[in-house]
Amino acid sequence: MGFFCRSSFEEGLGAFGLAVEMQVPGRAVGADVIHRALATHYGLDDRTLEFYAVHVEAEDEHGENAMTAVEWFARTPEQQVRVRRAFRWSVLAHTAMAEGFDALLDR
Numbered sequence: 655m656g657f658f659c660r661s662s663f664e665e666g667l668g669a670f671g672l673a674v675e676m677q678v679p680g681r682a683v684g685a686d687v688i689h690r691a692l693a694t695h696y697g698l699d700d701r702t703l704e705f706y707a708v709h710v711e712a713e714d715e716h717g718e719n720a721m722t723a724v725e726w727f728a729r730t731p732e733q734q735v736r737v738r739r740a741f742r743w744s745v746l747a748h749t750a751m752a753e754g755f756d757a758l759l760d761r
Contacts, residue, residue, distance in 0.1 A: 655747070658740040664733045668740030671720035673748065685709035 658669035
């Protein structure tokens with residue numbers, strides 16, 4: 655994600671704005687799903703989960719802001735390719751990281 659955020663605005667938008675801020679695509683309660691899962695399954699305290707607690711409150715705005723930014727700043731085919739490429743690779747990286755965490759926790 656850091657690579658894309660340093661490369662271009664469009665790639666940062668795809669990597670962070672879409673791949674991170676919209677971690678559960680199509681679900682308006684993505685941060686809540688993640689927050690509850692971490693609290694329930696891993697017993698994490700409120701201080702540790704503060705990042706997700708704040709995102710639960712701002713979920714609708716974050717997703718809407720990311721999509722609005724795509725509409726405003728990814729108008730050309732070249733810009734859209736950069737957004738999609740960064741989004742795709744960021745989602746794949748996050749998925750691999752989560753799978754790695756799961757494998758570690760299963761040990």
